[in-house]
Amino acid sequence: MFRKISAVKKHILNTLDCHKKRNQEIHKLNRTKAVGSEPNTYDEDNGPDIDYKLVDVQDVEMQGGGQLGNQVPGSDAADQVPEQPGFWLPGPDKYNFCMFVPEDESNATTSLTGALRYDKKLRVWIEDYPVKTVGTPIQMATKEEMLKHVLGVPGDIGELADPDNFKIAEFLLESRLSVKEREQFLRLNKIKGRMPWLSNYKLMADVDKLPCRSGWRFKVYQLDGPKGTEKVIFWYRNTADVFKELFAILALKDEYHFRPKQHYAGQKPGKHNRQYGDANALQAWWDLQQKFKDEYATMGRYIIASDQTPLTGFCGNKKAHPVYFTIANLPKHIRRAHLNRAMVLIGYLPIPDLDCEPNDNKAQAMRTKLFNTCMRNLLQPLTDAERVGMEVVCADSGVWRIYPTLLSAIADYPEQCRNACSIGSFCPVCLVQPDSRGDLHQNTPLCEKIPTLEAIKEHRKEGSPNFEDFGLHDQWPWWNQHTYIDIATMHTPNLLHQCHKGVFKDHLAKWLPKIIGKKELDLQYKLMPCHQGIRHFKRGISKLLRSTSCKAKEMMKVFLPVAADAGPKVVDATLALLKFMYLAHSSTLTKTKLEEMDQHLATFHQNKAIFEQWLKTKRKFHNIPKFHQLQHYTHSICMLGTPDGYNTKAPERLHIDLTKAGFNASNKIDDTELEQMAEYIMRMDALALHQAYLTYMDSPKGNKDLDWDKRAELRGETWWEEGKMGDEDYMLDTLEGGTQDEDGESEASQCNSDNEEGKDNEPDNLADGCVVNRVIKGRVRVSDQGGNGDNLDTNVGMDSAPKLYYPTPELVTAKGRRKVPLTVDHLVKAHCATNLVRDISTFLKKLNPTWPTTILSPDNTLHIWTVICLFHPTLPFKALEPPQVDHVWARPTKFDSIQRVCCVGQFDTVLVLTYPDKAGIHCA
Secondary structure, three states, X not given: OOOOHHHHHHHHHHOHHHHHHHHHHHHHHOHHHHHHOOOOOOOOOOOOOOOOOEEEEEEEEOOOOOOOOOOOOOXXXXXXXXXXXXXXXXXXXXXXXXXXXXXXXXXXXXXXXXXXXXXXXXXXXXXXXXXXXXXXXXXXXXXXXXXXXXXXXXXXXXXXXXXXXXXXXXXXXXXXXXXXXXXXHHOOOOOOOOOOOOOHHHXXXXXXXXXXXXXXXXXXXXXXXXXXXXXXXXXXXXXXXXHHHHOOOHHHOOOXXXXXXXXXXXXXXXXXXXXXXXXXXXXXXXXXHOOOOOOOOEEEEEEXXXXXXXOOOOOOOOEEEEEEEEEXXXXXXXXXXXXXXXXXXXXXXXXXXXXOOOOHHHHHHHHHHXXXXXXXXXXXXXHHHOOOOEEEEOOOOEXXXXXXXXXXXXXXXXXXXXXXXXXXXXXXXXXXXXXHOOOOOOOOOEOOHHHHHHHHHHHOOOOOHHHHHHOEOOOOOOOOOOOOOOOOOOEOOOHHHHHHHHHHHHHHHHHHHXXXXXXXXXXXXXXXXXXXXXXXXXXXXOOXXXXXXXXXXXXXXXXXXXXXXXXXXXXXXXXXXXXXXXXXOOOOEEHHHHHHHHHHHHHHHHHHHHHHHHOOOOOHHHHOHHHHHHHHHHHHHHHHOOHHHOOOHHHHHHHHHHHHHHHHOOOOOOOOHHHHHHHHHHHHHHHHHHHHHHHHHHOHHHXXXXXXXXXXXXXXXXXXXXXXXXXXXXXXXXXXXXXXXXXXXXXXXXXXXXXXXXXXXXXXXXXXXXXXXXXXXXXXXXXXXXXXXXXXXXXXXXXXXXEEXXXXXXXXXXXXXXXXXXXXXXXHHHOOOOOHHHHHHHXXXXXOOXXXXXXXXXXXXXXXXXEEEEEOOOOOOOOOOOOOEEEEEEEOOEEOOOOOEEEOXXXXXXXXXXXXXXXXXXXX
């Protein structure tokens, strides 16, 4: 028996059969209204309780978009592919914002399995999606389509047709000179008459002729209040065009992911230890693919990121609210790099002052309503194409039918609450109550789309207990028409604000000084010995006025030994949190590691009571949302991937180039700077697009790919054909459990054959341990643990024996040496190199024994380098981790003019691999 009506409603909403039956009844009752509703029309009225309205005054497109701007229609395949079956549920009264419910979601196949194949590069077992046509192109692109949508062949671009002139224009604009400074440069007597342009005006005229990405548009909104009206401008781009442009980046044509897959770690084949990394290898993509009946359906998972940022520095109060856009079909390391331009700006949300509304609550409601309306309009082209798909010409010469679906929204906690229409004391991810948010609750139900929307709808009619239980705001969210959105997993983990600046900097680093004292804390950091890769805080950390995320990560590295004397519970809680955060930073995580993360979080909650006396509020940990958000990390990783692919550090970095740089180039006058910022971004995009075109045409691939009659087959469909499996993979039938590749040769025999080649190429041993170059050249040296190191192959065998990987980095020195040579006597004294003369003589003798022995005198001078860089290759067991770069320093202590130490001496210890067939450490 259910005690309350709210329990009955929760049962209906959370039970699949009851929920489906109820939706069918609502669909019958509202069939006429639902069918007649026009999901693309917005006529917003907030009902009788709030006496303000939002009027869409104007929608204007910014001219001068270039040859590529706004040329791709929003949904090319609308007449060819039937819309995904489903029905519309009406929204609240006087609202035309409906919610789409897919029909028979429960009938989606959940038992699709495929064959396992082993990827030697990633060293994982991969299960591809079993439907062969999924993620494959529907046809080849024509020459005209490639020239129009991908290559961006320029027309008449004036003086910029000369690549040398283009380099000059690119330098002048990217150096961020003002208009006045560019005019002065072009009129210098030294270069006057030698430049292709006489003035900055003519230079900009040629730049505006370059092909660019989709143009900018704006809408004007009028907000009415008791004290008058206020008009705000919303600048945005067509997101459908931006979506297609991101699939047409020539430099990234081999990096796109089009089909879902699943990765499994382990030496032996099996689906026991799932590995999570990029978005295409995770459960959310796999589950969503099964809901589409189109056999050629390709998922286009896009990601948005929004965050307010100040435009002015020390004075002024101007702000901007940019929205960034990228696609998860690209690997996360490519999305993070701004040079790839895979994460672009799509809009500036308006930030109204609302002086016309004196009531703070109503003003806040107006801001939230404006935010939801702008976000809904911004993503509307993709929302329309979500159920019918769109034909996209990709950079790999294929035409794909892609269904754009929202994967995640990267935001900080206040922005997450605004996206979820939830109160700040609740959680935007789950239904935990405010008085228990600080405790560990593993079985709390997650937020769902339809129950949330119906709670808001019922609240506006006769009231809803779910509305209060869910902690919702009386706003209609912008994601109501997104068919396949998961509002719980939409909000991603935030390493920057939740881990670095949150849990560690704002809490752990402030609690520990109260326990052991500030002086003791600073003393521990001062006494910490210097070590490679660890920053030394010579003045402690208590006096740091501003701490960035980089400094916070450096403090984390030695925080545990600093807290060693704070007591066992403090140490256990600190150790658990640090281990949790370091695991969360990994580029790949297995199911075993996720279980370990949950165990560390449970350990912290068992010992967290030791910190409660230092919390200021009565609600204690219930008032700190960052600790509660850590509970959702493992679920988000399973569904979306590791947090390094969704870190807010990427959009924070984009604020510099895509927002503040444009503001600094504008006249900074109210109501005009946003237009100039949009124009600045269009020009910088045009320069980058033309530079990519020139680079591609100069490359060996450029002219080859333009031979349209001899293009090779597309990458996406070759591996399914017989005998087309790549050399780096071999298939394994999960039903038969075989371990042979398609040629019938076992993996072990391949390893043995490769080992024989490695022995032939192995260099001879050197005598007396004098090595100046790498002994083993190539990739990573692999040997059995405890063995003699004869196996130099990089392949992983199918046995369960552990492996040792010896990295062989590339040694790089600076091009220029120290300008002033130093005497041998000075080097011996300053660098404490007492054996320098003897070792140089020995080294020269080793090079050629027939040479006479060379003895250096103390007055001889030598050119020296103070640092070398070690560029390590990617680790085979962490293929998605970024390459590691180590710096080896050899520099003495430097003093200023009054004999103060201005640079502490540093002499790093280096281990050199001298004898590949031996073990142990021997002093040189």
